[in-house]
Amino acid sequence: MSRPLLTAYNWSPDKGAGLVRDMRVRWALEEVGQAYDVRHLNWGEQKEPAHRARNPFGQVPAYEEDGLVLFESGAIVLHIADSRPGLFPEDKAGRARAIEWMFAALNTVEPTVWELVIAKIIDAGEDWAEARLPSVLKRLHERLGELSKRLGDSEWLDGAFSAGDLLMVQVLRNLKASNILADYPNLAAYVARGEARPAFGRALADLRAGLTGQSPADWPY
Amino acid sequence: MSRPLLTAYNWSPDKGAGLVRDMRVRWALEEVGQAYDVRHLNWGEQKEPAHRARNPFGQVPAYEEDGLVLFESGAIVLHIADSRPGLFPEDKAGRARAIEWMFAALNTVEPTVWELVIAKIIDAGEDWAEARLPSVLKRLHERLGELSKRLGDSEWLDGAFSAGDLLMVQVLRNLKASNILADYPNLAAYVARGEARPAFGRALADLRAGLTGQSPADWPY
Numbered sequence: 001m002s003r004p005l006l007t008a009y010n011w012s013p014d015k016g017a018g019l020v021r022d023m024r025v026r027w028a029l030e031e032v033g034q035a036y037d038v039r040h041l042n043w044g045e046q047k048e049p050a051h052r053a054r055n056p057f058g059q060v061p062a063y064e065e066d067g068l069v070l071f072e073s074g075a076i077v078l079h080i081a082d083s084r085p086g087l088f089p090e091d092k093a094g095r096a097r098a099i100e101w102m103f104a105a106l107n108t109v110e111p112t113v114w115e116l117v118i119a120k121i122i123d124a125g126e127d128w129a130e131a132r133l134p135s136v137l138k139r140l141h142e143r144l145g146e147l148s149k150r151l152g153d154s155e156w157l158d159g160a161f162s163a164g165d166l167l168m169v170q171v172l173r174n175l176k177a178s179n180i181l182a183d184y185p186n187l188a189a190y191v192a193r194g195e196a197r198p199a200f201g202r203a204l205a206d207l208r209a210g211l212t213g214q215s216p217a218d219w220p221y
Numbered sequence: 222m223s224r225p226l227l228t229a230y231n232w233s234p235d236k237g238a239g240l241v242r243d244m245r246v247r248w249a250l251e252e253v254g255q256a257y258d259v260r261h262l263n264w265g266e267q268k269e270p271a272h273r274a275r276n277p278f279g280q281v282p283a284y285e286e287d288g289l290v291l292f293e294s295g296a297i298v299l300h301i302a303d304s305r306p307g308l309f310p311e312d313k314a315g316r317a318r319a320i321e322w323m324f325a326a327l328n329t330v331e332p333t334v335w336e337l338v339i340a341k342i343i344d345a346g347e348d349w350a351e352a353r354l355p356s357v358l359k360r361l362h363e364r365l366g367e368l369s370k371r372l373g374d375s376e377w378l379d380g381a382f383s384a385g386d387l388l389m390v391q392v393l394r395n396l397k398a399s400n401i402l403a404d405y406p407n408l409a410a411y412v413a414r415g416e417a418r419p420a421f422g423r424a425l426a427d428l429r430a431g432l433t434g435q436s437p438a439d440w441p442y
Contacts, residue, residue, distance in 0.1 A: 132344070
């Protein structure tokens with residue numbers, strides 16, 4: 001296989017916290033020990049036709065390898081996990097359960113986390129933002145409570161660290177700006193375990209080293 | 222492989238429209254020609270420990286086969302598509318792109334659709350519900366416009382019908398109660414093509430035949 005090419009931003013809506021979705025792909029590549037190149041986009045280039053051809057939604061990441069062009073961080077992480085050892089268990093049932101946690105991270109937990117991000121950042125200036133917050137927090141706490149209960153005292157969600165943990169940790173990291181994970185000590189410790197992995201550290205350092213561009217002054221995040 | 226066992230509700234929050242997530246799994250099983258059994262839950266049973274053991278988030282669907290127990294409709298559809306011919310292209314790159322559209326449906330498009338469902342149904346009685354609607358619709362229309370542009374005049378998102386189309390059609394079907402798809406004739410026609418598939422029809426008929434229980438009177442949907 002050729003060396004993959006990742007498309008990412010050279011600017012950061014989160015001041016280098018590593019919450020942008022290319023972080024998921026960088027972390028996965030580091031876990032499997034696959035070196036890669038990065039194409040950095042300036043602010044605005046993500047909405048240009050050249051990038052829309054790679055990702056019709058005008059977002060990062062995009063991923064290229066041996067003529068394959070992929071968008072959607074979840075699909076890219078799954079492709080990496082299917083192509084190289086390290087992110088899926090070797091047995092078929094274990095692999096299916098790791099994929100289950102990938103979808104749980106992105107389709108069950110992340111929507112409630114994202115609602116809070118929208119409420120706190122995009123909608124923050126609106127008259128009704130405060131009034132709405134309790135219903136947002138109710139949905140989020142329901143999911144976090146369920147996740148916390150399932151994780152219990154385990155190190156990872158289902159046996160060894162997998163692509164499912166990688167995505168779940170990245171989703172939960174969006175809550176670090178708030179104090180919400182303090183209510184779920186086992187989830188906070190789970191996130192800290194993810195962040196302590198050497199592959200995570202290398203991915204975040206590389207992401208930050210690429211932030212040589214300017215974020216727009218009016219970017220709401 | 223043994224005959225799969227699907228867990229679904231015997232009640233319907235959507236009056237049998239087939240928007241509950243077990244519909245995704247039923248449709249996938251019909252597409253690949255796999256017969257299955259159904260365990261029906263009464264209202265409330267989804268939050269009981271017996272079902273939480275299958276799905277920690279207390280939702281449907283759950284799926285059992287040869288000792289494997291899976292939750293998350295996206296992961297179950299992917300498992301079915303990986304196990305039987307009919308929902309993924311045979312080449313590795315085509316399969317990766319079908320998975321890309323599965324994640325696009327559930328992680329890029331569905332969150333904006335779900336925001337509208339929450340705004341129109343769960344938040345409908347709140348003072349601020351109307352004031353918030355424009356920002357919800359803005360995010361939704363941005364995604365639908367991008368999806369419509371990428372689909373263009375094609376029949377399906379990437380070559381033959383795939384698991385990616387199955388999930389995308391099911392996500393877009395949540396918009397049928399509103400008039401929003403009228404702004405995107407190619408997306409409306411795409412949804413209609415999905416619904417016209419014999420496998421879709423069989424799945425919906427079976428789902429409706431199982432609705433023998435009572436929905437709670439105060440269920441907000």
